[in-house]
Amino acid sequence: MAALGFVGGEGMSDLITMDDLSNDMILEILDAAERLLPVANGDVYAPLLQGKVLGNLFFENSTRTRMSFESAMKRLGGEVVNLSSVGSSVAKGETLYDTMQMVDGYSDIAVIRHPRQGAAQYSADAIGIPVLNAGDGAGNHPTQTMLDLFTIRQAHGSLEGLNVVLVGDLRFGRTTHSLSHALVRFGAKLTLVSPESLRMPTEIIGDLQSHGSDVVESENLAGAIADADVIYMTRIQKERFPDEDEYAKVAGIYKMTADDLAVAKAGMIVMHPLPRVDEIDPSVDSTQHARYFQQAFNGVPTRMALLCRSLGVEVPKEVGE
Amino acid sequence: MSEMRRVTAICNGTVVDHIPAGKALQVMQMLRVDIGRSNPISLVMNVPSGKAGRKDVLKIEDRELTQEELDRLALIAPNASVAIIRNYSVAEKRQIELGSELVNIARCSFWNCITQNSREPLPHKLRVISANPLDLRCSYCGRSQSIEELAESIL
Numbered sequence: 224m225a226a227l228g229f230v231g232g233e234g235m236s237d238l239i240t241m242d243d244l245s246n247d248m249i250l251e252i253l254d255a256a257e258r259l260l261p262v263a264n265g266d267v268y269a270p271l272l273q274g275k276v277l278g279n280l281f282f283e284n285s286t287r288t289r290m291s292f293e294s295a296m297k298r299l300g301g302e303v304v305n306l307s308s309v310g311s312s313v314a315k316g317e318t319l320y321d322t323m324q325m326v327d328g329y330s331d332i333a334v335i336r337h338p339r340q341g342a343a344q345y346s347a348d349a350i351g352i353p354v355l356n357a358g359d360g361a362g363n364h365p366t367q368t369m370l371d372l373f374t375i376r377q378a379h380g381s382l383e384g385l386n387v388v389l390v391g392d393l394r395f396g397r398t399t400h401s402l403s404h405a406l407v408r409f410g411a412k413l414t415l416v417s418p419e420s421l422r423m424p425t426e427i428i429g430d431l432q433s434h435g436s437d438v439v440e441s442e443n444l445a446g447a448i449a450d451a452d453v454i455y456m457t458r459i460q461k462e463r464f465p466d467e468d469e470y471a472k473v474a475g476i477y478k479m480t481a482d483d484l485a486v487a488k489a490g491m492i493v494m495h496p497l498p499r500v501d502e503i504d505p506s507v508d509s510t511q512h513a514r515y516f517q518q519a520f521n522g523v524p525t526r527m528a529l530l531c532r533s534l535g536v537e538v539p540k541e542v543g544e
Numbered sequence: 545m546s547e548m549r550r551v552t553a554i555c556n557g558t559v560v561d562h563i564p565a566g567k568a569l570q571v572m573q574m575l576r577v578d579i580g581r582s583n584p585i586s587l588v589m590n591v592p593s594g595k596a597g598r599k600d601v602l603k604i605e606d607r608e609l610t611q612e613e614l615d616r617l618a619l620i621a622p623n624a625s626v627a628i629i630r631n632y633s634v635a636e637k638r639q640i641e642l643g644s645e646l647v648n649i650a651r652c653s654f655w656n657c658i659t660q661n662s663r664e665p666l667p668h669k670l671r672v673i674s675a676n677p678l679d680l681r682c683s684y685c686g687r688s689q690s691i692e693e694l695a696e697s698i699l
Binding site: 240318319320337338339340341342344345348349359360361362363426 | 652654656657658659660661663664665666682683684685686687688
């Protein structure tokens with residue numbers, strides 16, 4: 224099953240971690256996403272996935288990921304069936320394995336978000352249709368990483384050799400885990416800014432360093448702004464803390480305002496996977512640096528490209544013709 | 545081998561030698577020979593060893609452990625040597641082999657791994673990232689495993 228000239232094809236169409244994609248594959252998917260932008264905008268109708276059904280399985284809350292997958296599938300002429308754990312047999316104690324057997328029968332591709340780490344790989348092992356990981360506990364969130372890379376390339380023209388500052392909850396934040404793995408493969412210099420209790424897990428830092436990456440850890444955001452090409456803010460995730468007192472110690476520790484960005488390079492972009500709480504002040508929204516709403520929109524063309532790839536559908540060089 | 549005289553030679557069965565000192569009870573647990581069986585088992589612990597200073601030795605009578613069973617020992621006694629005894633003689637020597645993945649040997653120790661739900665039916669799988677030092681990661685959640693904790697999670 225050849226799609227877009229991707230390496231892999233049948234049997235390699237799951238996306239569980241960024242390790243499933245080579246650098247060349249990442250760039251090809253981003254190119255395809257760029258070609259799909261007019262479709263994502265609603266300017267062109269291209270029913271590339273007509274007759275296909277996406278099983279959208281969200282065992283955890285989601286706004287952007289769920290909606291952008293649904294929008295991506297529908298803009299490409301496909302259909303979506305949804306499952307959430309509330310009101311389904313999951314609430315009655317059904318195993319993930321059993322649930323996935325149903326999804327295997329009802330749809331052509333599955334997108335899964337689950338609070339348990341490893342749930343996406345487990346699902347991929349359990350069924351034959353392609354599985355895309357939309358977040359598994361504090362594990363990985365590779366489709367978010369792909370839209371993040373799309374946004375970074377859109378702003379800087381390339382992914383090579385950028386200074387990227389990741390800020391906030393680097394311990395539980397699956398977006399930063401996946402993104403950092405991808406960025407070091409493109410030679411990024413990473414500055415990891417977090418409170419002591421939310422530092423990036425040591426095994427991930429070890430992985431990053433094994434790629435020869437220059438990784439600096441810090442608790443100081445202000446000192447990292449001037450040299451940054453990208454500042455990637457994240458929310459301190461209350462729901463990941465086993466203990467409310469521990470959350471209270473670090474809640475609101477980083478708050479970026481427009482004034483803080485006076486020292487930033489002109490082309491520096493501020494990103495955030497959203498939702499934000501108070502880590503980015505609304506005053507930043509109107510600066511040239513704010514890119515998080517564009518980033519959220521970019522989920523649609525990027526996920527279109529990923530759905531096409533996993534379903535073995537080629538994205539034409541000129542979409543809409 | 546003076547330590548071998550501490551217990552009598554066995555007629556038929558399996559001898560696991562060069563177990564790291566103090567680990568023999570864990571080895572028994574991992575081989576599942578500690579419960580529900582009537583085979584005579586002899587255990588010597590902390591005996592002098594030329595290689596490692598001290599070692600443990602286990603003799604299991606009337607049972608020839610399979611290669612699959614022995615490979616479980618790769619987690620805690622990768623350098624142990626194994627002899628299958630028939631009629632008081634060494635009939636076979638077996639090596640403990642650490643494959644690329646350990647299937648249904650131990651449960652991932654991460655509290656939030658999908659495999660913590662005991663009703664989930666797929667096998668428990670640990671991927672071998674490095675043999676020396678031993679680095680195992682859950683094939684599902686990707687977490688590195690503490691070998692000490694794994695010994696408590698033997699299936």
